Amino acid sequence: MSISLNSATIRGIDGVMVKVEVDLIKSLPSFSIVGLPDASVKESRERVRSAIVNSGFEFPLGRVVVNLAPGNIKKEGTYFDLPIALAILLITGQINNFEINDFVVLGELSLNGELREVNGILPIVIEARDNGIKNFIVPLKNAEETSIIKESKVYAFSTLKEVVCFITYKDVMPYSKEEKSKSIDNGIDFKDVVAQESVKRALEVACAGGHSVLLYGEPGCGKSMLANRVPTILPTLSYEEALEVTKIYSVCGGLKENEGIREERPFRSPHHTASTVTLSGGGSKLKPGEITLAHNGVLYLDEILEFKKDVLEVLRQPLEEKKIIISRNTGTVEYPANFMLIASMNPCPCGYLMSNSYFKQCKCSENEKKRYLSRLSGPLLERMDLFVFVPPVPLENLQNKNLQSESSKEIKIRVEKARGIQLERFKDKRIFCNGQMSHRDIMDKCNISSDALNLLDKIYKKFDISARVYDRILKISRTIADLDESKSINRSHVIEALQYRRFINKEII
Ligand SMILES: [Zn+2]
Structure with missing residues (x-):
């Protein structure tokens, strides 16, 4: 019978859930990983074998097959060392069964069995939360990042042995985030x-x-x-x-x-x-x-x-x-x-x-x-x-x-x-600022006073500006009017906007 654990990887800046399945078959000793692993994942075999032995456990004799599902997604990174090691310890009965499927398990192992931090934890935590899993077993150095998502319960450890103790005795409290007073003051002002x-x-x-x-x-x-x-x-x-x-x-x-x-x-x-x-x-x-x-x-x-x-x-x-x-x-x-x-x-x-x-x-x-x-x-x-x-x-x-x-x-x-x-102004649209307005939005939403329009007409004719530049002047004018808390774009707003369209020796660009 095989054992499976929840883990995850990264695609772009999003997390993707991965099932780590391990099977042990009576046969000549071998250790293989399937399911589109890249080179860094394949190297996991060496780290897992040494980490298990150096933590005082036994690496099984026989054929160990690890499958990373779904098989159509390329798996990158060193996230799977810890789940693979745990699955091997579970399938060989070296640790007792546990509600392991309530957890997402991640982490790189050193040859000595220490847990090393991995990149990209936050997107994984978000993805797991969206899949209804809120418990995490992660390296200690990733604890703070994992606990950014408020609903998450984080169990953080620094060695494989500590993780095994936790699974056996369940006597560890979840990591609690220190409330630090954060200052974003980096001195630049x-x-x-x-x-x-x-x-x-x-x-x-x-x-x-x-x-x-x-x-x-x-x-x-x-x-x-x-x-x-x-x-x-x-x-x-x-x-x-x-x-x-x-x-x-x-x-x-x-x-x-x-x-x-x-x-x-x-x-x-x-x-x-x-x-x-x-x-x-x-x-x-x-x-x-x-x-x-x-x-x-x-x-x-x-x-x-x-x-x-x-x-x-x-x-x-x-x-x-x-x-x-x-x-x-x-x-x-x-x-x-x-x-x-x-x-x-x-x-x-x-x-x-x-x-x-x-x-x-x-x-x-x-x-x-x-x-x-x-x-x-x-x-x-x-x-x-x-x-x-x-x-x-x-x-x-x-x-x-x-x-x-x-x-x-x-x-x-x-x-x-x-x-x-x-x-x-744009609450019914996916627009967050004037810079994102289309020509249509400008026509609909920019309230232009008549003397501002007169000035714009003059400028348009005198400098033979393109429609695109005309729109741009209006967008900037709209922002200046907003800073002024004015409902309509007035002549003074357009005059200021025109100053920002001067470039070296061109009056209007
Ligand atoms: Zn020069």
Whole structure:
């Protein structure tokens, strides 16, 4: 008679339940694993055999067959060491029967029988909960992560022996989560940024409406410093959003030891030498890429023109669909990728095109400038909502200790209020902010005053702008009106929005 245990694996960023079935047949000794195991799962045989023997138990003589069901899903990772070892101990009567089917069992074993942590526990816990299983036997280092889901009962151990004791005597209490006072204060705040008020205002508008931003200015003007403060003014993550973020980092092994749920919005800033796989995810060991690690947060592309064209091309699908699909020979995997895009660049190759300083004069030829800007290709340009010039900070501002800036907390209150208005506006649709509006939504939901319409008409005719740019100006205007708590878009809102469509020497882009 065979024994079966509940375990699980990962596909994309989701958990998949797996039954570990073990049978022992009187025959010449052998040990095999079937059911689409990858190399890391096959290696499990050696670890399980040594762990059992080194923990003081006997490895059976005879033919041991392990089947991982369902057989049509590729099994990756080292999750199955512990369930396989337990099943062998159960089938050989070295431990007594137990309501093992009420549990999900996971964990990697060392040759000595120690339990090692595994990646991707959180998605597995969520999947098990949805399948009605709430008890978990896991490595101690995974305990905190497993207990993120409130309904779960977590039994965490550091060796195979301890697990066997628990099964025999059932005298262990479930792991209880320490209530830690969490501070998300990582020291980054907009109040440290002196001056730059116009840029901060633009970033506030962008966050309030979920719009993308291109920052441009000379080297050293503080573009990166401004961009990495953006997560501090974005709305607080909802529980569901925080779970999504934690799941992604759980799968990549990006959670710190004993880290619970992630409460900060991610900020990812891949280097411009990044490959397409680094950005999109995939690769031989299937992993989420930078755009998925930025999910529910910010993806910052510093020096965007230095990135390779095919790498930037990867952004197309996620910017439209908020997800990325990766095809592999074993099937396709879908990763979430709903991020706010912020990019930065110098206005010309030398960087000083817009400088007023006598010492920093642009030395680029017309041709060089033209060639440089042509790298900002059409599709990418089309996806940018706000174009924001970052001026250099005058020395007297840097030296003035009395200059007070608004804190991130204060800005965030306004951003959250504006987002609240948008959620109410789109409550019957799957739209969460103005940045996601379609042309139809703009027509239906943007209440435009007559003098604002007159101004827009003039602009439309004078600058011969495209319908897409026209929509974009309206979306930004709608967000500015929301920050103003105004029901209709007024002339002043449109005038501010137009400022964000100026780019280097173009009045309206
Ligand atoms: Zn230049």
